[in-house]
Amino acid sequence: MSKKVREACENHGYFLLTCDEIIPKGLNQEFFKRMEELFYLPEETKKQHKSTTVFSSYDVNPLFQSFGLDEVPLSDIAQTFTNLMWPQGNPSFCETLKSMSLKMVKLSSMVMKMIKEGYDLPQHYNSEIENMKISSNSRLIRYKVPKDKNNSETALVMHTDKNALTIFCENEVQGLQVLSKTCKWIDVKLPQDGFVVIIGEILKAWSNARLHAVPHRVVMSGEKERYTLILFTRPKEEMKIVVPHELVDEKTNPLRYRPFKYGDYFSYFTSNPLKPDALEAFAVLLKLVDQLKYSNMNNNHLPMEGSSNFNNIVSEISNLRVSSPSDQLWDGDHDEAEPVDTVGPSQDEKTSAAVLWYTDSLTQKATLEGHSSLITDVRFSPSMVHLATSSFDKTIRIWDVENPVYSYRIFTGHSAAAMTVDFHPKIDDLVCSCDGYGEIRYWSINNGNCARVFGGGNTQFLLGGINSLHERFAVLIETRSLYIFSGYHRDSEGHRRPVYCVCWDPSGEFLASVSEDSVKSLELWNMRENKTMTVPAHDGLIAALAVSTVNGLVASASHDNCAREGDAEEGGGGVATVVGGAGERVGLARRCWSKEPPAVVLGYARWGDAEEGDGSVAAVVGGAGDAVVWWKDAVAIRSLEGCGCLVVEGE
Numbered sequence: 001m002s003k004k005v006r007e008a009c010e011n012h013g014y015f016l017l018t019c020d021e022i023i024p025k026g027l028n029q030e031f032f033k034r035m036e037e038l039f040y041l042p043e044e045t046k047k048q049h050k051s052t053t054v055f056s057s058y059d060v061n062p063l064f065q066s067f068g069l070d071e072v073p074l075s076d077i078a079q080t081f082t083n084l085m086w087p088q089g090n091p092s093f094c095e096t097l098k099s100m101s102l103k104m105v106k107l108s109s110m111v112m113k114m115i116k117e118g119y120d121l122p123q124h125y126n127s128e129i130e131n132m133k134i135s136s137n138s139r140l141i142r143y144k145v146p147k148d149k150n151n152s153e154t155a156l157v158m159h160t161d162k163n164a165l166t167i168f169c170e171n172e173v174q175g176l177q178v179l180s181k182t183c184k185w186i187d188v189k190l191p192q193d194g195f196v197v198i199i200g201e202i203l204k205a206w207s208n209a210r211l212h213a214v215p216h217r218v219v220m221s222g223e224k225e226r227y228t229l230i231l232f233t234r235p236k237e238e239m240k241i242v243v244p245h246e247l248v249d250e251k252t253n254p255l256r257y258r259p260f261k262y263g264d265y266f267s268y269f270t271s272n273p274l275k276p277d278a279l280e281a282f283a284v285l286l287k288l289v290d291q292l293k294y295s296n297m298n299n300n301h302l303p304m305e306g307s308s309n310f311n312n313i314v315s316e317i318s319n320l321r322v323s324s325p326s327d328q329l330w331d332g333d334h335d336e337a338e339p340v341d342t343v344g345p346s347q348d349e350k351t352s353a354a355v356l357w358y359t360d361s362l363t364q365k366a367t368l369e370g371h372s373s374l375i376t377d378v379r380f381s382p383s384m385v386h387l388a389t390s391s392f393d394k395t396i397r398i399w400d401v402e403n404p405v406y407s408y409r410i411f412t413g414h415s416a417a418a419m420t421v422d423f424h425p426k427i428d429d430l431v432c433s434c435d436g437y438g439e440i441r442y443w444s445i446n447n448g449n450c451a452r453v454f455g456g457g458n459t460q461f462l463l464g465g466i467n468s469l470h471e472r473f474a475v476l477i478e479t480r481s482l483y484i485f486s487g488y489h490r491d492s493e494g495h496r497r498p499v500y501c502v503c504w505d506p507s508g509e510f511l512a513s514v515s516e517d518s519v520k521s522l523e524l525w526n527m528r529e530n531k532t533m534t535v536p537a538h539d540g541l542i543a544a545l546a547v548s549t550v551n552g553l554v555a556s557a558s559h560d561n562c563a564r565e566g567d568a569e570e571g572g573g574g575v576a577t578v579v580g581g582a583g584e585r586v587g588l589a590r591r592c593w594s595k596e597p598p599a600v601v602l603g604y605a606r607w608g609d610a611e612e613g614d615g616s617v618a619a620v621v622g623g624a625g626d627a628v629v630w631w632k633d634a635v636a637i638r639s640l641e642g643c644g645c646l647v648v649e650g651e
């Protein structure tokens with residue numbers, strides 16, 4: 001049986017379960033009757049259930065409402081909650097909620113043990129397995145009937161669960177869909193009195209990605225409301241998730257997740273909406289941190305003080321103030337530019353800054369301060385008059401290159417971290433940006449507003465091999481005007497990997513991309529013929545790409561410490577230039593091209609075009625915010641310390 005559970009969790013990431021011994025027949029449906037009573041209470045009563053902790057309040061969405069409750073099985077929360085909802089009392093609600101939760105905890109214990117047994121792991125892992133599910137969050141959800149009864153409606157968008165193991169049941173109305181490894185949506189039909197068990201990202205990480213955290217969503221159709229009771233089991237925040245060495249194999253399954261604290265991952269995904277692949281992005285950060293530690297041992301100039309605390313290290317890497325969602329500066333409801341930001345950050349407030357440099361003297365011209373979190377991208381406008389920055393703080397800021405003391409436009413409206421920004425290649429007024437949910441916004445600088453919104457739930461099928469189903473990260477392309485999107489590669493087994501970097505050739509006909517598993521090769525898409533080819537280029541993981549507007553060459557930077565240039569027109573065949581030494585680190589992409597030479601591309605590992613157009617200058621921002629500038633055949637001429645993001649301007 002344990003082997004079967006393991007197989008199901010590895011191959012599908014979920015399975016169905018009935019267990020009359022633990023949950024007697026009829027108890028689920030009994031509970032859903034009580035749950036209906038709860039949701040039919042007046043809104044003002046339900047709204048009283050609020051909390052400062054995430055996932056622990058009454059939430060109202062257009063297509064569903066939900067209650068989040070922490071630690072129901074272990075505490076008197078069920079009683080306190082019942083008293084709040086029904087001051088006159090409702091013992092049967094309270095009892096069924098508590099007993100259902102306890103039984104679901106029991107079921108998840110059983111499943112976790114079976115998973116451990118399925119891997120034949122020694123006894124001493126028992127307590128670790130137990131600790132991974134020691135805490136819980138219960139969610140009670142009511143999904144509305146779709147407006148148009150003849151059409152189905154996605155009520156809960158695709159996601160993976162961020163906890164260890166999820167277990168839930170539904171009333172008789174079906175709605176759950178899981179994404180198979182072959183990229184098909186499958187309707188999950190729960191048996192009566194049955195449960196569905198879903199692998200969360202913590203178990204995926206613990207198992208070194210042997211267990212599959214299956215993407216899933218809820219699609220509503222028909223004329224009946226759907227109710228679900230969900231138990232998310234998870235570790236305590238301080239628990240360290242360490243892959244058992246038995247599950248690591250240097251050849252077939254090398255270590256993918258370095259040890260991390262669950263609490264660090266929890267704050268990462270709640271403050272950084274790189275969903276649905278937060279875990280993979282987090283794993284990259286963990287690697288980066290390790291590399292920094294390693295470099296620090298060998299190299300004194302990195303600004304590290306031997307800290308082993310993850311948050312400290314991340315702060316140092318990205319030069320950012322770690323802030324909770326509530327103390328950030330934007331108002332996510334606005335679609336408009338805010339008034340000019342005349343008040344700079346206070347002295348003790350360490351913000352993320354972009355630095356404007358003179359390339360000849362490598363002295364700083366100005367520091368662009370204002371974002372309250374990590375800057376993800378920076379660009380010059382085509383006429384070089386403006387700069388745009390995007391940030392994890394969800395805003396886009398526009399700066400005047402001549403007078404960049406403060407940003408004169410702050411665009412708010414993204415509901416997730418703004419990942420990248422770009423100007424229209426011909427129109428200075430038009431800026432577009434893309435956020436962690438794949439939503440693209442166009443902004444007019446003159447009008448100070450958001451001109452158009454795309455994506456964030458839309459699906460567009462483009463470029464053959466790229467998926468049509470991945471709703472939030474579908475590739476969205478506006479030919480000729482927009483070079484921004486986030487996407488996924490699909491490997492031969494149909495997995496998807498987040499794309500680190502894409503770049504276009506200046507004609508807009510070729511697009512090169514590298515993803516998390518672009519080891520040695522990059523993908524080149526021929527837009528006109530809708531064809532893709534894999535171009536071998538490196539000996540290691542490719543970290544970044546950039547295109548030169550001057551000569552049309554695409555440059556790639558890799559962990560093999562080389563940057564190379566290939567000719568897009570010829571299918572990337574010939575490597576024109578090889579620059580050594582760059583590209584040791586990978587991180588969040590940051591890039592900036594100035595229109596005229598000297599053009600510079602930035603990132604943790606990026607290579608750029610050329611002073612005087614001869615293809616010989618690259619600048620690389622180190623993981624700790626240092627920039628190393630490579631000049632003429634990779635001679636490092638200067639290290640620029642302490643910049644969170646860097647912009648080089650031609651003089």
Ligand SMILES: O=C(O)CCC(=O)C(=O)O
Nearest residue numbers: 141161176216218228230
């Ligand atoms: O209600 C459901 O069927 C699924 C809910 C879910 O996936 C979640 O809340 O994470």
Ligand SMILES: [Fe+2]
Nearest residue numbers: 159160161216
């Ligand atoms: Fe879920």
